[in-house]
Amino acid sequence: MRYGLIGLLLLATAVSGALAGERGAWNWGADAPPIPADNPMSAVKVELGRRLFYDADLSINGTMSCATCHEQHHAFADGNRTHAGALDDPGRRNVPALQNLAWLSPLTWADPRQATLEAQASVSILGEHPVEMAMKGQEAELSRRLGRDPCYRSLFRKAFPQSRGRIDYADVVRALAAFERTLVSRGSAWDRFESGEKDALSSQARQGLTTFRRDCAGCHAGADLTDARFHRIGPVGADPGLAEISASPDDLGRFRTPGLRNVAVTAPYLHDGSAASLADAIAAHGQAVQSADMPPLLAFLESLTDHSFLTNPQFSLPMEACGKPL
Template sequence: MRYALAGFLLIVTAFSGLMAVSRSVPKLDEPTKAARIELGRRLFYDADLSINGTMSCATCHEQHHGFADGNRTHPGALDDPGRRNVPTLANVGEFPRLTWADPRLTSLEAQVAVPVFGDHPVEMAMKGHEAEIARRLTRDPCYRTQFSEAFPESNGAIDYPKVASALAAFERALVSRGSDWDRSAHNDRAQLGARVFRRSCASCHSGVNFTDARYHRIGPVPPPNAADPGLAEITGRPRDRGRFRTPSLRNVAVSAPYLHDGSAPTLDAAIAAHTRIVPLPAKERGAVAAFLASLTDHAFLTNPAFQLPQTACGNAL
């Protein structure tokens, strides 16, 4: 039974297969690919990508939280309030749609512009300052070397599109497949929770990343003047109010708080929010929480290859 259930939960659905083959990933030789990932890693931790040098990608996407965040929302570099909870980046290279409620964003390279240049909300506050990113990075001889190695066809030229490409390469390297559940090392309570999950949750949280990548509403339809209309903000359709993309559940136990607005402080609260639709007794909610905890990949959370780099070009940073 254990292996049959694991097979059910980890099988790639036909939809998931379509997602995977639709990825537009650059074809690179291994040295160039490695150089691009390492450049992206350094850029991921570099606060020079924000207007005042106070915010990097890693400010919100912290490794020990599964590259999510421990806050309901996160303020921007200029202290503009955050709008939505920070999503995980584990296996983000496999997602067909990115962000909570914008189906237009389907590539990591395009998504980078949301925090860097976006103004709803303002995060890194670089809108109108694209050339400043290149200017700052070009001052560093090591960056010039790294860009030359990562983009050998460009003779070391630095510009924003290459920054976005390198960041996307690093994000695609953030692969999490080593949880207790993946290794069939879970306990009986998690096994019970998996059975409940299969019955009550897997219609949306499906596939290897426990998401169908589609848009759903788990509460009542918000009013037309809601502060966050969800998918309807993009589509303009009233029926899409309150719909948000199903989040991945990989490493979910370390990425509290939950839901698109961070309003559920614990896994139990998040499960309870969903069970307004599918009621579960407390024992089953607890078992589901145990199953979700078994999706934590501790090696992923501590992998040195994903951490803040300590050196570049042979020198300490």
């Protein structure tokens, strides 16, 4: 198909308008994230993914949803060192916060292969190391459960018209990923300060920012305060970290740098949850922070809390679906 100059300009305007609409709809701003070609965004898909995120039918015995471990008021972490699975298998690593995932890769503490939200969802739903939601081999049962609900049937049909109403596991994880891409946190005092609102940070927090830039920003860098690389910050413990995947002794005890947005509400810290407080986590890094510098540094870390993100009703447990109360 060939276009004249006017046709090309109109097409470019339409594409630009659609992209701008998506940025606005999902609060992506100017930096739209990469979206898989087989999972384009849509409002109905996000609505479906949000409902699935809070649905315990995604676990073998109906006791665990994604939100069981990812609580909004903890920035979608959960406040525990680790979290047991649906069948009481012990948790292995600290539950990470979920924000700005659309731009993050890799996604987990120590597995660089988990580079997309669609793939990562299966670690929790189908995974066996550790067993979390315990649905390995039960994909057909999951489809059956969801298919009993006429609202789910309607949402899947609208979100995935190419599937002609069929509910399958691949579309479950696509919907979850679409919802997770909307979990955008950019409303902290630090964000406002970086945008030019110089009074957004207290004088103490500004002092702490100076210390942070000097001592911490080498790894906690960029818009989400992570370099997304793997580091060792202390003695190697029982968890091999990245070496479990790479099989390299040099990678023993290496874990991906966590982002620090909303860090004040995501305790405990580190890959094993062994640091009960931010001060403990800083000490675990071997940082020789002077006692006078610690209160300002903690004040800066507190300024990374986005209270609007923690209470945004668009991310909360849905109270209705398909126009009816749940």
